[in-house]
Amino acid sequence: xxxxxxxxxxxxxxxxxxxxxxxxxxxxxxxxxxxxxxxxxxxxxxxxxxxxxxxxxxxxxxxxxxxxxxxxxxxxxxxxxxxxxxxxxxxxxxxxxxxxxxxxxxxxxxxxxxxxxxxxxxxxxxxxxxxxxxxxxxxxxxxxxxxxxxxxxxxxxxxxxxxxxxxxxxxxxxxxxxxxxxxxxxxxxxxxxxxxxxxxxxxxxxxxxxxxxxxxxxxxxxxxxxxxxxxxxxxxxxxxxxxxxxxxxxxxxxxxxxxxxxxxxxxxxxxxxxxxxxxxxxxxxxxxxxxxxxxxxxxxxxxxxxxxxxxxxxxxxxxxxxxxxxxxxxxxxxxxxxxxxxxxxxxxxxxxxxxxxxxxxxxxxxxxxx
Amino acid sequence: xxxxxxxxxxxxxxxxxxxxxxxxxxxxxxxxxxxxxxxxxxxxxxxxxxxxxxxxxxxxxxxxxxxxxxxxxxxxxxxxxxxxxxxxxxxxxxxxxxxxxxxxxxxxxxxxxxxxxxxxxxxxxxxxxxxxxxxxxxxxxxxxxxxxxxxxxxxxxxxxxxxxxxxxxxxxxxx
Numbered sequence: 249x250x251x252x253x254x255x256x257x258x259x260x261x262x263x264x265x266x267x268x269x270x271x272x273x274x275x276x277x278x279x280x281x282x283x284x285x286x287x288x289x290x291x292x293x294x295x296x297x298x299x300x301x302x303x304x305x306x307x308x309x310x311x312x313x314x315x316x317x318x319x320x321x322x323x324x325x326x327x328x329x330x331x332x333x334x335x336x337x338x339x340x341x342x343x344x345x346x347x348x349x350x351x352x353x354x355x356x357x358x359x360x361x362x363x364x365x366x367x368x369x370x371x372x373x374x375x376x377x378x379x380x381x382x383x384x385x386x387x388x389x390x391x392x393x394x395x396x397x398x399x400x401x402x403x404x405x406x407x408x409x410x411x412x413x414x415x416x417x418x419x420x421x422x423x424x425x426x427x428x429x430x431x432x433x434x435x436x437x438x439x440x441x442x443x444x445x446x447x448x449x450x451x452x453x454x455x456x457x458x459x460x461x462x463x464x465x466x467x468x469x470x471x472x473x474x475x476x477x478x479x480x481x482x483x484x485x486x487x488x489x490x491x492x493x494x495x496x497x498x499x500x501x502x503x504x505x506x507x508x509x510x511x512x513x514x515x516x517x518x519x520x521x522x523x524x525x526x527x528x529x530x531x532x533x534x535x536x537x538x539x540x541x542x543x544x545x546x547x548x549x550x551x552x553x554x555x556x557x558x559x560x561x562x563x564x565x566x567x568x569x570x571x572x573x574x575x576x577x578x579x580x581x582x583x584x585x586x587x588x589x590x591x592x593x594x595x596x597x598x599x600x601x602x603x604x605x606x607x608x609x610x611x612x613x614x615x616x617x618x
Numbered sequence: 619x620x621x622x623x624x625x626x627x628x629x630x631x632x633x634x635x636x637x638x639x640x641x642x643x644x645x646x647x648x649x650x651x652x653x654x655x656x657x658x659x660x661x662x663x664x665x666x667x668x669x670x671x672x673x674x675x676x677x678x679x680x681x682x683x684x685x686x687x688x689x690x691x692x693x694x695x696x697x698x699x700x701x702x703x704x705x706x707x708x709x710x711x712x713x714x715x716x717x718x719x720x721x722x723x724x725x726x727x728x729x730x731x732x733x734x735x736x737x738x739x740x741x742x743x744x745x746x747x748x749x750x751x752x753x754x755x756x757x758x759x760x761x762x763x764x765x766x767x768x769x770x771x772x773x774x775x776x777x778x779x780x781x782x783x784x785x786x787x788x789x790x791x792x793x
Binding site for chain 2: 250251252278363364384385412414415416418419420421422513514516517519520593594595596597
């Protein structure tokens with residue numbers, strides 16, 4: 249069905265079509281609309297799920313931790329300070345290998361108090377063991393949420409589907425929604441990897457240090473395996489819907505001498521900027537990351553021989569952008585720019601200017617683009 | 619081709635809803651569309667910007683609209699509050715809820731009042747302005763009515779449809 253929807257509405261639709269059984273959430277702008285819509289769906293009987301009202305984000309994630317451990321398909325959503333308030337549970341869920349989906353509508357962390365997008369909040373999850381994805385548009389926010397359930401259940405790792413505050417969460421744009429039958433074919437009922445009562449096991453208990461070591465190593469190895477699982481699930485989804493949502497997207501990269509690497513809603517603006525520069529004969533392209541974890545290692549090969557500019561909407565103080573740091577660890581010829589932090593509007597005009605400076609070799613390293 | 623439209627309205631006049639209804643109508647016409655509300659300290663009575671993009675191709679950009687091809691002004695008073703050239707491209711088009719002051723004029727307040735589209739003493743001009751904008755932007759009345767009927771229900775759908783139809787009919791060049 250082709251219609252228009254905001255990112256928040258689209259994610260709520262995805263959660264409904266995934267036949268999610270338990271939802272817990274605490275409201276925070278700009279994520280609130282997702283759980284409002286879901287609450288309405290549960291109230292009207294459109295969605296047969298348990299909706300748990302909680303007193304904080306910490307409890308929201310703790311609730312779905314419990315329901316997911318008990319075998320139920322579970323969902324929560326948050327943003328910024330909400331994410332930070334549940335931070336303990338973010339790690340608890342990952343280290344206990346609990347499959348569930350959380351939408352993170354990326355929002356600047358205060359002070360100053362700020363409701364607009366940057367990516368620092370979702371990247372605080374980077375080292376925890378969550379699968380971390382980021383949408384470019386409302387369609388991808390929908391597609392990644394649906395795929396997230398399958399990916400997290402195959403890997404026994406929690407999945408977060410990120411999307412930019414307002415630019416996606418509150419922007420209405422064209423989406424094509426699959427019907428229930430198609431989603432059912434793609435996403436079977438959740439199967440619990442263990443059954444209560446069959447044998448003794450514990451979740452979240454104390455153990456010898458060596459157990460912890462072994463579990464971390466195991467999660468690390470699962471994250472390496474996750475690249476293949478994401479690609480497999482994305483192909484399955486493509487067969488049914490025609491849309492690929494793999495680890496990354498290449499845009500006009502084949503013959504490019506200059507490559508931009510970035511993630512999120514402003515990647516769309518970058519595509520328009522690249523088209524403008526291409527008209528002037530500049531061989532430039534884009535590699536859009538859809539996933540930060542797993543970090544798609546094969547982009548090293550794709551970017552080989554190119555001058556690379558990593559664009560960050562986040563930063564690590566005194567060092568650089570977080571994606572810049574990541575890419576520098578395994579890709580050659582990487583420059584890094586920080587822009588759009590705190591929701592500062594960066595559009596096609598600014599990106600054309602920035603990319604031109606980069607091509608001319610006039611970009612300073614870890615430059616704060618104003 | 620990409621067409622960018624900025625709506626300037628007062629909080630409570632329905633600028634955000636107008637952008638969404640027009641986007642939905644354009645999609646029903648087979649086009650691509652995007653409606654972005656500008657969030658900040660917006661509240662009832664303050665100046666609100668809403669953005670609308672229309673195109674024959676997928677719309678990829680998500681940044682705000684700087685200088686628009688078309689600016690739609692929901693209240694004459696707004697002209698005194700803003701520098702129009704900050705919002706409008708050279709040779710851009712202005713659609714205004716007034717008898718004068720734009721390239722296209724429509725008395726949307728009068729249309730809203732005549733249909734009793736009033737909230738807390740204010741005429742709610744969004745659907746009348748959407749009708750006028752649809753005419754200027756080449757969005758079909760048929761799709762606009764469908765979009766209005768998906769947004770409002772019952773009596774409200776009826777009077778909002780009438781407001782859009784009336785404005786579509788009477789909007790005229792005034793420069």
